[in-house]
Amino acid sequence: MIEKIGTLAVTALLLAGCMVVSGSYSSEGLAPIPGSITYSGQPRTKLTKSPIGSSFPHTFTDQTGREVEEIYVIQPDRSLRIVERHYRPFLAWSRR
Template identity: 35%
Template sequence: MRHILLAILFTLTACANAEGPQPLSGSLTYGGKVVHSPYRPGTVVKNTFLGQFGYRVFETYVVQPDGTLKLTSQSTGPDFLWQ
């Protein structure tokens, strides 16, 4: 029973994110901004900024044929490393 509930949860999560990552405040394309890149189509552009609660947000964009940026990946991590 527990495995069935987990499978349903993962399926619903995958459906909710089917459209890809959403821009956060601090993203290059947040709020519907259209950013044109001088780079060739297919070039990968990386962006990093400090997000909510002190977490570092890492984003990857790909330059589209019309020169705009498309957010393809987004992840978060701590903004520091313990020694």
């Protein structure tokens, strides 16, 4: 009986964590890393034709040679916020 309660509690915590991660982009965003568009500050050119709230990807190679994909969202003041960052696996046989 205690094992079932423990299992249910762990399952509930894992599901609650998934709900938080899969929500909207309401956080302050991720800190830029070398290669990010916003690493040296916001870009000088404003994205005036792009709708506020729209998102776009940016792919680059970090200092360790890993391929990184970041998703940016355009803020109301036309600044960019990094909302997602994914590291692609490094596979020696897939490089050309």
